[in-house]
Amino acid sequence: MFKVNDYFGRLQGSYLFTEIAHRVNAYTKENPDKEIIRLGIGDVTRPLAPAVLQAIDAATREMSDAKTFMGYGPEQGYEFLRAAIRENDYLARGVEIGLDEIFVSDGSKCDTGNIQELLSADCKIGVTDPVYPVYVDTNVMAGRSGEFDAAKGEFTEITYIPTTAENGFVPALPERRVDVMYLCSPNNPTGTAMTKEQLKVWVDWANETGALILFDGAYEHFITDENVPHSIYEIDGAKTCAVEFRSFSKTAGFTGTRCAYTVIPKELAGENSRGEKVSLNAMWLRRHSTKFNGVSYIVQRGAAAVYTEEGKKQIDETIAFYLENAKIIREGLGRIGITAYGGVNSPYVWLKTPNGMKSWDFFDKLLTEANVVGTPGSGFGSAGEGYFRLTAFNTRENTEKAISRLANLK
Amino acid sequence: MFKVNDYFGRLQGSYLFTEIAHRVNAYTKENPDKEIIRLGIGDVTRPLAPAVLQAIDAATREMSDAKTFMGYGPEQGYEFLRAAIRENDYLARGVEIGLDEIFVSDGSKCDTGNIQELLSADCKIGVTDPVYPVYVDTNVMAGRSGEFDAAKGEFTEITYIPTTAENGFVPALPERRVDVMYLCSPNNPTGTAMTKEQLKVWVDWANETGALILFDGAYEHFITDENVPHSIYEIDGAKTCAVEFRSFSKTAGFTGTRCAYTVIPKELAGENSRGEKVSLNAMWLRRHSTKFNGVSYIVQRGAAAVYTEEGKKQIDETIAFYLENAKIIREGLGRIGITAYGGVNSPYVWLKTPNGMKSWDFFDKLLTEANVVGTPGSGFGSAGEGYFRLTAFNTRENTEKAISRLANLK
Numbered sequence: 001m002f003k004v005n006d007y008f009g010r011l012q013g014s015y016l017f018t019e020i021a022h023r024v025n026a027y028t029k030e031n032p033d034k035e036i037i038r039l040g041i042g043d044v045t046r047p048l049a050p051a052v053l054q055a056i057d058a059a060t061r062e063m064s065d066a067k068t069f070m071g072y073g074p075e076q077g078y079e080f081l082r083a084a085i086r087e088n089d090y091l092a093r094g095v096e097i098g099l100d101e102i103f104v105s106d107g108s109k110c111d112t113g114n115i116q117e118l119l120s121a122d123c124k125i126g127v128t129d130p131v132y133p134v135y136v137d138t139n140v141m142a143g144r145s146g147e148f149d150a151a152k153g154e155f156t157e158i159t160y161i162p163t164t165a166e167n168g169f170v171p172a173l174p175e176r177r178v179d180v181m182y183l184c185s186p187n188n189p190t191g192t193a194m195t196k197e198q199l200k201v202w203v204d205w206a207n208e209t210g211a212l213i214l215f216d217g218a219y220e221h222f223i224t225d226e227n228v229p230h231s232i233y234e235i236d237g238a239k240t241c242a243v244e245f246r247s248f249s250k251t252a253g254f255t256g257t258r259c260a261y262t263v264i265p266k267e268l269a270g271e272n273s274r275g276e277k278v279s280l281n282a283m284w285l286r287r288h289s290t291k292f293n294g295v296s297y298i299v300q301r302g303a304a305a306v307y308t309e310e311g312k313k314q315i316d317e318t319i320a321f322y323l324e325n326a327k328i329i330r331e332g333l334g335r336i337g338i339t340a341y342g343g344v345n346s347p348y349v350w351l352k353t354p355n356g357m358k359s360w361d362f363f364d365k366l367l368t369e370a371n372v373v374g375t376p377g378s379g380f381g382s383a384g385e386g387y388f389r390l391t392a393f394n395t396r397e398n399t400e401k402a403i404s405r406l407a408n409l410k
Numbered sequence: 411m412f413k414v415n416d417y418f419g420r421l422q423g424s425y426l427f428t429e430i431a432h433r434v435n436a437y438t439k440e441n442p443d444k445e446i447i448r449l450g451i452g453d454v455t456r457p458l459a460p461a462v463l464q465a466i467d468a469a470t471r472e473m474s475d476a477k478t479f480m481g482y483g484p485e486q487g488y489e490f491l492r493a494a495i496r497e498n499d500y501l502a503r504g505v506e507i508g509l510d511e512i513f514v515s516d517g518s519k520c521d522t523g524n525i526q527e528l529l530s531a532d533c534k535i536g537v538t539d540p541v542y543p544v545y546v547d548t549n550v551m552a553g554r555s556g557e558f559d560a561a562k563g564e565f566t567e568i569t570y571i572p573t574t575a576e577n578g579f580v581p582a583l584p585e586r587r588v589d590v591m592y593l594c595s596p597n598n599p600t601g602t603a604m605t606k607e608q609l610k611v612w613v614d615w616a617n618e619t620g621a622l623i624l625f626d627g628a629y630e631h632f633i634t635d636e637n638v639p640h641s642i643y644e645i646d647g648a649k650t651c652a653v654e655f656r657s658f659s660k661t662a663g664f665t666g667t668r669c670a671y672t673v674i675p676k677e678l679a680g681e682n683s684r685g686e687k688v689s690l691n692a693m694w695l696r697r698h699s700t701k702f703n704g705v706s707y708i709v710q711r712g713a714a715a716v717y718t719e720e721g722k723k724q725i726d727e728t729i730a731f732y733l734e735n736a737k738i739i740r741e742g743l744g745r746i747g748i749t750a751y752g753g754v755n756s757p758y759v760w761l762k763t764p765n766g767m768k769s770w771d772f773f774d775k776l777l778t779e780a781n782v783v784g785t786p787g788s789g790f791g792s793a794g795e796g797y798f799r800l801t802a803f804n805t806r807e808n809t810e811k812a813i814s815r816l817a818n819l820k
Contacts, residue, residue, distance in 0.1 A: 001620035001680060001681040002529065002530075002533055002589040002590060002620060002621055002622045002680045002681070003529070003530035003532070003533060003589070003680060003681055003682070003683065004528055004529060004530060004680035004681065004682055004688045004690070004693065005527060005528055005529055005530055005531075005693070006530065006682050006683050008528070008688070008693050008696065008697075009682060009688075011696060043481035043482045044481055045476060045479065045481065046476055046479070047473060047474050047475055047476050047479045048473045048474060048479070050474070053470060053473065053474050056470050056708070057467070057470060060463060060466050060467060060470070063457060063458045063463065063666070063667065064457050064458060064460070064463050065457055066455060066456055066457050069455065069456070069457045069458070069663075069666075070666040071453035071454055071455065071663075071665040071666045072453045072665045072666060073666055106516055106668075106703070106705075106706075107702070107703040109701065109702065109703045110701060110702055110703065113700065113701035114701065117415060117551060118414055118415055118418070119412065119413070119414060119415055120412075120413035120414060120415055120416065121415075122413070123412055123413060134700060134701070137700045138700060138701055141527060141697065141700070141701075179412040179413070180412060210411035210412060211412055212412045253479075253481075255481040255482045255703075256473070256479075256480040256481045256482060256483055256704075256706070256707040257473065257706050257707065257708065258516075258703065258704070258705065258706045270411060270412045270413060270414035271411040271412070271413055271414065272413070272414055272416050272419060273413065273416050278414045278418075278419075280414070283414065283415075283418050286418065286421060287418075287551065290523065290544060290547045290548060290551070291519065291520060291523035291524065291544070291548055291551075292517070292519065292520055293516070293517040293519045293520065293665075293668065294666075294668070295516075295668065296516075296666070296667050296668045296706055296709050297666040297667065298466070298667065298708065298709070299706050299708070299709070
């Protein structure tokens, strides 16, 4: 009988959102008259920008005529989109990135997982804790995790670096060998963001130790602080140690439309077993063109419209709307004496549960007493215990209502 | 320094289409007045069907309003699309497939590559020769190929099974252990298709030896012969040994729009290292939901329209158009004494070069004497030497012109 990949057997059940759904369903069944407000979702809710819709319409028209029909496109993405990305997301910030260093894809989730195919199976992985579970699970599948230590709730070969209120949500450098470090800033789930100085420490560490940084900038468009870098390449030395993942999902409401991109500078190299330098850009180009067939032409046209004057204005308005929701949550929590983090450069507010409550206990209290649903911090890792995530993606009315209900909590 | 995946170093340059472009460019530079007809491309050229375009338009409108906006969808694909697939591609042919056995994706190229993540690294791979290069290259990346034997033009650990005129393009069962066999029918590049009886031999072999068949049915919609199965699941026993890959690319002109699907029956299991059965369906669901975020909602709506009454009629007309081109090529070649295969259940015609010419010599002759571009068979594997591929995706006018030029060849 053919053999399967044994490492899948090490995956731990991801019960977080299943368990949330289970508890919410049980409650609403017993209390059908209660109006539940969901601040747990990490999904956008506002429609696509008119400029994006117009571009999609125009591209659809092109597909209706043999003279303008588009078949297979370049696996790396159309130049019109890569040029717009380069111009607006990099050159405009003083970062020189080449067109052939940008790879368009259908999602950062895919890219952060697939990038591992370029790495040796014995690379040691580091993550911050709490963490977006995809970074961990995809490495488990690839055999890099070691066994699961149930007592600790951690995989033995993965280095977890706590980011909590105690260290101001700034991860300390690892104490054991880490070859590949995932950093997400602004962070999911904590909503906090690294400053240029804080990120510089990591870039220097990576260059000194020969490590690779996988930098997830999916929430870049929510940055409001001057001193928070929009790209890791704003930091000197990042091009020799970092891959950057960016997405249209949160930026432009593309969670259901699907478009993202990954930047791999040509300076970035790992080593093969003979100690020779190997370009990750060349490897990814080969991987991308062999195992991927590009993003829908229609969708790429839509993504490019994000960078038009109209598109930028419309996108900024939507982001401002979400950030105002985040502010309402953050300030509302402050008024009722709950300590909250994030929500300034991020749609996520990360609160410390009052009186040291466990995350799931606070979940139950919020659900049953305020009819508000959030996400227990412990679901993102052991360092998330005692924290709770609320998101800014609901309507203004519901966001305000949720906060006033929280104010009335006993 | 972090280490890279050494196996990428074993990849052989894929120079086929680069070399074709190089020779065509060199010729046109010296002969700018010559009109080149390209019958080399494997890409569609006819516009999307009106029913598909209407569905895309309607979905785009939904994305313009918060009340109907679609964010993250189910990673496995929307039920409206999976239900249409199940009803039309399976139940209508008497094949019972469950909704949760269908996984929508952005392309069969991705799926045929990514499916390997479910398999043990030491699975032995088999392919037919000539072969779609993606099957080989993705296994090279995953470390299953062994070293490249330059003299043979083959990887030592991959079993290549010749499919040539000598065996009527029916691959013989392998003579050494094969755990995972790729079969593509109707075949790219040969354009030939396996009958039910021929495929049954493989299904029985797989069940008897505990092998897995990866069945690529990307060209299914071109089938015209009664006795050629549209799905491998029309063959008794296939559900315990086969994964099926299907695509909207060639069926409905989605090469630039991107949508495909993969079927993994729940009966299908491999074994882990402890000898326990493990469901591939469950593994793929975990892989798909961890490393993929679903296909664009707009595109899935377009794909579902392929199955409406209008959509079916429009799609069939386009396929009939391509098949008529294939017939013109096939019969034209016959009249001028060139033996040709395929083109009946496929948009590809696979011809035997006259007088035993080498594939590339015939390419040069066609280019320079008839100004027609095709694809040398040797580019698909050593058993493709002495063959040549012409495709049916050009206009009627150009297809007829190409054939009349061939008739005048010396």
